[in-house]
Amino acid sequence: MVDRFPELQQFKENAENSNTKKSTKTWVTVWTTWAEEKGYSPDIVSHEAKELDEMLQKLFAEVRKKDGSDYEPDSLRVMKASLDLHLKEVGSSISIAKDREFVNSRKILEGKARFLREQGYGKRLRASKALTTEDEELLWSKGLLGSQSPKSLITTMWFLLTQHFGLRGCQEHHDMYVEDFSFSKDDNGVEYITYEEIPQKRVRAAFTKKEEWFS
Numbered sequence: 001m002v003d004r005f006p007e008l009q010q011f012k013e014n015a016e017n018s019n020t021k022k023s024t025k026t027w028v029t030v031w032t033t034w035a036e037e038k039g040y041s042p043d044i045v046s047h048e049a050k051e052l053d054e055m056l057q058k059l060f061a062e063v064r065k066k067d068g069s070d071y072e073p074d075s076l077r078v079m080k081a082s083l084d085l086h087l088k089e090v091g092s093s094i095s096i097a098k099d100r101e102f103v104n105s106r107k108i109l110e111g112k113a114r115f116l117r118e119q120g121y122g123k124r125l126r127a128s129k130a131l132t133t134e135d136e137e138l139l140w141s142k143g144l145l146g147s148q149s150p151k152s153l154i155t156t157m158w159f160l161l162t163q164h165f166g167l168r169g170c171q172e173h174h175d176m177y178v179e180d181f182s183f184s185k186d187d188n189g190v191e192y193i194t195y196e197e198i199p200q201k202r203v204r205a206a207f208t209k210k211e212e213w214f215s
Contacts, residue, residue: 020085027082034059044083045092049101056083056096056105060112073113073122080109 032042040055041047047055063079064070071079084097096102116122131139139145145156158173182194 024082024086027079028086045090053102053105057108060109073116076109076113
């Protein structure tokens with residue numbers, strides 16, 4: 001089948017090549033900065049395989065962002081791939097990603113990546129932090145919550161519905177109808193709102209009922 005839009009594929013390849021070059025440049029800079037700080041030659045090609053493997057073990061174990069925080073596990077793998085590509089581009093026969101001489105540095109990298117994942121880094125989402133009373137008061141005082149604008153009003157309604165009815169995710173908000181809510185009073189005359197999802201919308205067989213009391 002003839003590709004009717006070959007220029008689209010070319011644009012995609014150009015973008016991928018550009019991203020690869022940027023990534024390689026970034027990680028070579030990280031290597032260079034680290035090597036100079038440790039008193040090593042920043043010219044990665046100048047090192048023999050054994051020496052380079054020992055240096056990479058230290059690099060993978062110690063490397064941090066400029067602000068002192070850790071990189072994501074996947075970023076460490078990208079760093080290894082980028083440095084390996086750089087070696088290839090400058091004509092080196094060494095492959096830190098494949099050669100047996102670099103098995104120890106690869107183990108250090110995988111161990112570091114595993115440790116970071118256990119600490120909550122990577123694709124697994126970290127647990128969200130609940131808002132403190134001070135946080136909520138700040139949102140109100142800054143006008144992010146309130147009726148000052150259509151945006152702040154919508155945000156406030158989302159916040160209150162989530163907070164009082166325990167909604168999770170956007171879909172539950174999207175599926176709401178006015179008919180899902182009813183006003184009632186208890187025996188003491190205290191008014192409260194009941195949220196009852198209509199049967200046609202229920203995913204589970206059990207009928208879900210959530211109540212919020214207002215004094």
